[in-house]
Amino acid sequence: MKRFNLLIVALLATVFSASAQLSAVRKVFDNNHNQRTEIILPKVMGYNVYKADFHLHTIYSDGDVTPAMRVNEAWFDGLDIISITDHMEYRRLEREMFRYMKDYIRPELRNEPKAVNTNVLNTDPDERGLLVDFNVSYESAKAKGDEMGLLVVRGVEITRGKLGDYNALFTKDNNALYDPNLETTIRNAREQGAFIIHNHPQFSKKTKSTMPPHCEDFYAKGLIDGIEVINSYNFYDRLFDYCIEGGYTPFSNSDAHNLIALRFPNAGKDYFRNMTLILAERCDEQSIHEALKAGRTIAYQANMLIGKEELLSELFKESVTVEVVGEDSKRWKVRITNHSSLPYSLRWEGKKEGAVFGQSSALLNVKKGTKELDITVTNMFYGKEKSPVVSFKLKK
Numbered sequence: 001m002k003r004f005n006l007l008i009v010a011l012l013a014t015v016f017s018a019s020a021q022l023s024a025v026r027k028v029f030d031n032n033h034n035q036r037t038e039i040i041l042p043k044v045m046g047y048n049v050y051k052a053d054f055h056l057h058t059i060y061s062d063g064d065v066t067p068a069m070r071v072n073e074a075w076f077d078g079l080d081i082i083s084i085t086d087h088m089e090y091r092r093l094e095r096e097m098f099r100y101m102k103d104y105i106r107p108e109l110r111n112e113p114k115a116v117n118t119n120v121l122n123t124d125p126d127e128r129g130l131l132v133d134f135n136v137s138y139e140s141a142k143a144k145g146d147e148m149g150l151l152v153v154r155g156v157e158i159t160r161g162k163l164g165d166y167n168a169l170f171t172k173d174n175n176a177l178y179d180p181n182l183e184t185t186i187r188n189a190r191e192q193g194a195f196i197i198h199n200h201p202q203f204s205k206k207t208k209s210t211m212p213p214h215c216e217d218f219y220a221k222g223l224i225d226g227i228e229v230i231n232s233y234n235f236y237d238r239l240f241d242y243c244i245e246g247g248y249t250p251f252s253n254s255d256a257h258n259l260i261a262l263r264f265p266n267a268g269k270d271y272f273r274n275m276t277l278i279l280a281e282r283c284d285e286q287s288i289h290e291a292l293k294a295g296r297t298i299a300y301q302a303n304m305l306i307g308k309e310e311l312l313s314e315l316f317k318e319s320v321t322v323e324v325v326g327e328d329s330k331r332w333k334v335r336i337t338n339h340s341s342l343p344y345s346l347r348w349e350g351k352k353e354g355a356v357f358g359q360s361s362a363l364l365n366v367k368k369g370t371k372e373l374d375i376t377v378t379n380m381f382y383g384k385e386k387s388p389v390v391s392f393k394l395k396k
């Protein structure tokens with residue numbers, strides 16, 4: 001009897017401790033929802049694929065968000081690299097920030113009684129010049145990035161209204177760039193070793209020209225390194241061929257001014273926010289800068305990918321495995337498994353169409369006995385109407 005009681009006690013103790021343990025584990029899961037989305041991509045041509053947004057605004061120009069919040073957003077959204085590119089020429093909140101942030105004003109200008117020259121998009125500033133310290137937003141983001149393991153690259157947006165907007169990345173001192181003349185400002189940035197992106201390039205609908213004449217002049221003079229072929233939700237598809245054939249580096253950036261969560265409310269579910277994918281050895285300034293100069297980027301938005309043909313083909317090839325898994329009298333069933341997080345839309349055998357979503361498999365009907373299956377990846381573009389074709393050997 002005694003022994004039986006002991007057995008019951010031992011049994012109850014086991015059940016009790018198991019359920020306590022289970023509920024403890026449940027609690028750990030319940031309390032740790034706040035996690036980063038990981039965007040899984042394969043190595044491509046021996047390089048790691050990093051994700052970046054090189055066009056972001058904060059309260060230091062005309063954004064609604066602090067630099068530290070930009071780092072938080074990027075980290076949770078699965079990015080590895082950002083650049084804060086506040087406008088030099090338009091600083092909406094400067095007057096208000098004056099009250100709280102004296103160190104935002106450059107030391108030699110701290111005695112100015114109030115904000116001046118905060119909107120010089122289309123005019124020259126008066127003799128007092130631009131008052132603020134254009135390195136502050138970078139430094140603030142950099143401190144947060146160092147904490148979280150996110151690379152923050154120094155940058156700035158050169159914003160000249162009708163003359164266009166240009167991001168300078170990898171600058172050394174943003175306070176030494178501004179000149180009322182646009183070309184001089186770009187040259188000042190280049191002298192610091194900066195990489196120049198032509199942002200959201202506009203073209204004239206009337207003349208059907210690709211871009212304004214002064215921009216063509218900048219390209220001809222070698223002042224432009226990259227083109228934002230996608231800005232936020234806008235695709236500049238008239239420039240896809242110009243960008244890829246001309247050897248310019250393609251970018252997709254968010255140009256976010258308000259919270260990313262407001263701009264892209266469903267990102268992370270069926271699609272990701274704007275990203276520039278970068279094929280680089282390491283996630284550090286030197287390696288990323290070198291990759292941009294070599295044009296090793298792919299612009300991503302809304303599950304569309306724009307880049308050089310070879311990079312797109314290799315990304316797709318490394319993302320999927322293809323094998324014959326079954327057959328009926330006429331057809332093979334070919335299973336395509338996508339190990340990456342990005343979805344691909346596919347066309348094969350002329351007009352058969354299908355898709356394979358991120359980290360999923362799909363079955364394709366293929367003519368029996370096909371030795372080589374050519375798949376056109378229709379959400380990838382190396383020109384306005386050019387999608388890569390990738391071949392897979394099949395055997396049963």
Ligand SMILES: [Zn+2]
Pocket residue numbers: 055057157255
């Ligand atoms: Zn911008």
